[in-house]
Amino acid sequence: MILTHFLKGGIQSRSVLTMIGLLCVIAILIPIMNLVVPPASPFHVPDHLVPLFGKYLCFAILALALDLVWGYCGILSLGHGAFFALGGYAMGMYLMRQIGARGVYGNPELPDFMVFLNWQELPWYWYGFDQFWFAALMVMLVPGLLAFVFGWFAFRSRVTGVYLSIITQAMTYALLLAFFRNDMGFGGNNGLTDFKDILGFNIAAPETRAALFAASALTLALALLLISSMVSSKYGKILQAVRDAESRTRFLGYRPEKVKLIAFVVSAIVAGIAGALYVPQVGIINPGEFAPANSIEIVVWTAVGGRGTLIGPIIGAVLVNAGKSWFTGVLPEFWLFALGGLFIFVTLFMPKGIVGLAKKLSNFSRPNITTNKPQSSDGAIAKPAE
């Protein structure tokens, strides 16, 4: 009862509902267009595009997770890539254990890089990762726990704004350095790769790829439903109150540190799940995912799409990454300049991103809005008359 009310709040906005519908459709359509439609047909989606599209969707989940904390709570996290990468590593560890004796060294217990390093037995923190359920739990638990500990200390000490952004960046950088070390036991520089199976299915098979794509699309739809429900609940209103006037909320009796902590942990868990879906589709996870530049890119996707709009970050992540795929094919060395330029352009001329611009344009084309009454319905956080 309570849950249905909670979720109903999430689909009140028409744009969110449309996006959820769209994601469910492509979760079915793309696999069909890849597996069933014959290659000669113009509607056929070639094999190499399926994991690429899947990757975009994982990034969209990640951008959506960032939108919860940045768009709705004003926490500009420049370290969200860390949660994504940790989720990815947890999944990568499971995939490594699935290789079994099929590795180059043929050791049934130890992954290749451990044999190479002359390790005799599996480190304790690799225990359990041969079980999918355990890895799936860790995908959520590890990023969630890190976010909890980090947020607990940061928010309690009332660290906000630029200072908070800087320490999130330091967090991901510290993890980058740690994961580069061989004796950490996560494959060092090379990371984890050469995966064979997932849940007993060949990871490179078109059917598996299609299933992973569908899983990514459905996860994105679920994450959107969850986060939309959160931000349109009373908790979401508190969250935005904290964003706009944190100290004011204290004098009403709220504890902003707790309010923020919940959003931060949920966001980190969603980012971790995105990472876990990403790794089997790209076939590798390495410390590069912790690079500070990656986390900054997430911020760019979110800003381009429109922060605080829920569907904006999804659109932004897909468009920017599609642009990146195209750009790095044509003019690889200019991609970072293009990205930087895009960020500056969006910040200066489209402060509310693509979604904000679209909303403005649609308001222009509707001249019958004569009153100067504000549009209290604000995109994704819209609230039709109750």
Place this chain on the structure above:
Amino acid sequence: MQVSSSLLYLDGVSVSFDRFKAINDLSLYLEQGEMRAIIGPNGAGKTTMMDIITGKTRPDEGKVLFDGEIDLTQHDEAEIAMYGIGRKFQKPTVFETQTVEDNILLSLKGTRNSLPALFYQPNEPDNQRIDEILETIRLAFRRNDLAANLSHGQKQWLEIGMLLAQDPKLLLVDEPVAGMTDAETAETAKLLRKIAETHSVIVVEHDMHFVRDLDVKVTCLHEGSVIAEGSLDHVSSDQKVIDVYLGR
């Protein structure tokens, strides 16, 4: 003055910032149900006093007791708010990106935990209370507008409405009529007098007409201490007060 009978008891409170004594051996007692006006020139320590009462600033020394037994110096802003002290700021501070109605909803007395808020369902008692408050502060017609689009005076009222929603035992109201027209000022005085029938109130204000309208006991602060206390006529005829206001 008995500690137990007073709602708010400040005794020998001092606080200094960078060796500047913002509050200097301040003592002030407020009875249950009393409304008090606090006047004083700029820099007299009025806002700092409110910061101390609401837990934003910790005093260097002195006692601050609420409701006879609660030592306010040992609690933070959120705890003090939950004990029943509400505050309206000098500069109206409302949640600008949210509707007038939601501003009141967020202020309504009740749990401040996040989990119940996630699953909160609008209900009849809450809606009724919101209606009442909007009626009282005369903003019912702007219910669904964003707070950012209210006029300055309306924002002041909205903030008073948020205070009412909290239903605190003690309301601290900092310059409620700053920037208001005369008509709005008169309305605000009426509103505060009505609130004072059921609550204890401390009002900080510069506007002497407004203070006269309130018709309550007045405390004059200067350089962080009380220099006069009594009826407005008594206080305004005090030589020290005249000196302070006319510049010695």
